[in-house]
Every structure is written in structure tokens, then in C-alpha cells.
Amino acid sequence: MADKMNNVRWFSMALKALIILAENENRCPSGQLAExxxxxxxYLRKILTHLVKADIIGAKEGRDGGYSLSKKPEEIQLSEVYEAISAETVAKDYFETEGKHCFSRESQLSLCNLQNEMESWILEGLRTKNLSDLIDQ
Incomplete structure (x- = not known):
């Protein structure tokens, strides 16, 4: 479960890094972002790698390198960030019942369905928000 909970921290850290990048006109090196x-x-570069792969941010190596947004803040949906880092605000084994004989098969299935619904609610909510909603205008 520790790996799953790290994804929650990754999502939080990704959003904070994106806010800093949105408020910074120049490229920002990972060391400066981390500070x-x-x-x-x-740790931060592991998260940023996912955002680069999803084309949410761009990366340039070298002396003048760093990270910058690939899109305008209003074009970056929070669901896009969530999916890019495979965040799970509800850990997949949150309702795990394996090996616990007091739960019927129907109860186990109901808990699994609830977990899937919770995940879809989160994504649905994040689709209504973008990065500019988090930035002081």
C-alpha cells in the first residue's frame, strides 16, 4: 500500500511544481524547483518525467536547461496531470478483503465497485478544473 500512497504524494507534488512553473517565465531547473x-x-525528477512524457511540461538539458509548461495553464486539466502520473487518491487495495472470510463474494464485489465509482468521481471532478484555477490571478 505504500507504493499506492506515494502516488497521492506525487499528484500533490506535481500540482505544486506546475504552479511554480506557471508563475515562472523562464525555465526552472529541477534543483531550484526542489528547493x-x-x-x-x-524524487522530483521522477515525477516531472511523467509530466514530460504526457507533454504537460517540456524539459531542456544543459547549462540553460530546466522545465517549463508546454501549454497555457488554462489548457492543463487537473485530470490530465492525475492520469499522467497514474495517481490513485483511493489506493487500489483500499477495500481489499482477500483472506477475510467474513465478507461474502457479493460484499467483496460491492466494495470493489464502490472503489471504482470513487475513482471515477475523482476524475470527473478533476476534469472541471485546470491549472489556472490553482494560480493566484
Whole structure:
């Protein structure tokens, strides 16, 4: 379950990094981002890699390198960020009942369905928000 909970932290860290990038006109190196977020560069780069692959941010290597948004803040849906890092605000084994004989098959299925519904509610809500909603205008 620890891996699942890390995804929640990754989503939070990704959003915070995106806010900093949105408010920064120049490229921002991972070290500078990590310092502002009071995080380690290595940890942050793992998260940023997912955002680069999803074309939410761009990365440039070298002395003048760093990260910057690939899109305008109003074009970045929070659901896009959530899906890019495979975040799970509800860990997949949240309602896990394997090996617990007090739960009937129907109860196990109901809990699994509830978990899937919760995940869809979260995504549905995140689709109504974009990065500009999180930035002081």
C-alpha cells in the first residue's frame, strides 16, 4: 500500500511544481524547483518525467536547461496531470478483503465497485478544473 500512497504524494507534488512553473517565465531547473518545494531533486525528477512524457511540461538539458509548461495553464486539466502520473487518491487495495472470510463474494464485489465509482468521481471532478484555477490571478 505504500507504493499506492506515494502516488497521492506525487499528484500533490506535481500540482505544486506546475504552479511554480506557471508563475515562472523562464525555465526552472529541477534543483531550484526542489528547493522551492522543500523536496529532493531526484524524487522530483521522477515525477516531472511523467509530466514530460504526457507533454504537460517540456524539459531542456544543459547549462540553460530546466522545465517549463508546454501549454497555457488554462489548457492543463487537473485530470490530465492525475492520469499522467497514474495517481490513485483511493489506493487500489483500499477495500481489499482477500483472506477475510467474513465478507461474502457479493460484499467483496460491492466494495470493489464502490472503489471504482470513487475513482471515477475523482476524475470527473478533476476534469472541471485546470491549472489556472490553482494560480493566484
Amino acid at each position: 522551492k518545494l522543500e523536496s529532493r531533486s531526484v
